Structure formats: structure tokens, C-alpha cells
Amino acid sequence: MAAENAKGHTCACGCGKPIRILPSHHSQGIPRYLRAHHPMAVTMETRHIKESGLLTSTAVAQMLGIGKTTLRRIEGTLFEPVPRQGSRKMRVFTPEQVDVLRNELRQKTRLGPKPVLVGLEELACRAACSMQTIRRRLGTELPPGRKLSEGPRAKWGFTPKEAKQIVAWVKRHVRRRRRRQRAEGKT
Ligand SMILES: [Zn+2]
Structure with a gap:
């Protein structure tokens, strides 16, 4: 039995959970x-x-x-954990919950089709500057926006209004300064 357990039998459904060998399996099979x-x-x-x-x-x-992984990740943050049903504890949703969730996704994240929020990359593209130029001014000269994920490749989201504000600010300040620097360099 210990030898069989050491072999590490796992469930064939793909869940990866081990099947513990019991004495009864000796006669009935594993x-x-x-x-x-x-x-x-x-x-x-x-x-x-x-x-x-x-x-x-x-x-x-x-x-x-x-x-599905994304859905699992936002459970408990973007929406309350949903009830589990059955012996495999499958998550169950009502159709109404899905409508609410779709709206939340659109308003508060950049996930799914047609998000309302504008990403940093898109913003940098519109303002014709680097993402760094915008990122280091967030919360000071520019609105803070929403940090949507953590880490070195963190994602940000800005409302369309904030996006407009930021692009306008960059065009007014950063480009002019760069032009002035270039002009000074020539003299
Ligand atoms: Zn299984």
C-alpha cells in the first residue's frame, strides 16, 4: 500500500489531486x-x-x-466571492451578476471588450511621448489614475476625461520643453 501511495496516483480528470490508496483498493482496484x-x-x-x-x-x-484565470483573479476584489455548488465546488453565477460584472469590468478595468478606461500605452501613443514621461508625473502634475495591477509591468487605467487632460498637458509642457532644449543645444 505504501509502495502504491509512493507511486503518486493522481485523479484522471486532470485536477491533479492525489488518490490516496486504501486497504479496500487491494481487492477492488485503484x-x-x-x-x-x-x-x-x-x-x-x-x-x-x-x-x-x-x-x-x-x-x-x-x-x-x-x-477563466482572470475571472478567478478578480473574484473577491472586483466582485464578492460567488457561492460554490456541488461536490467539486463549482462557482455559480446568476445572469444578473454577469450583467453587473460586465459593467464593472468596463468602468473599472481594461479587461474584456470595449473597456472605458484608457491604458498607459495608449495614452503615451496619443500624447506622442514615452510611458515613463507620464508615469513619473502621476499624482503630481497629472491625475493619479488607477493602478490596475502590480509589478514592473503594472497596468494603469484612466477615464476618458483624465486621458484628455493628460494628453493636453503633455502636449503643452513636455513637447515645448523638448523643443526649447533642442533650440538651446544649437546655439
Ligand atoms: Zn479529479
């Missing part, structure tokens, strides 16, 4: 799936969710035009 992880059980569970008018995370991610 099960390929964890309880309720059999593909048919998963299908039945999904069908049950659909029939009750609810949506699985796969369906919701598709409807919102985002990945």
Missing part, C-alpha cells in the same frame, strides 16, 4: 478518479447548474470575453 470527479459526474453537475438557470465560470468567462 480508482482512476476521485469521488465525483468522473467525467460523467462533472457533466451531470454542469447540466444541473445550467438547468437551474445558473452559469458556470466557464460560461461567464466566455460571455465577458475574459479568461
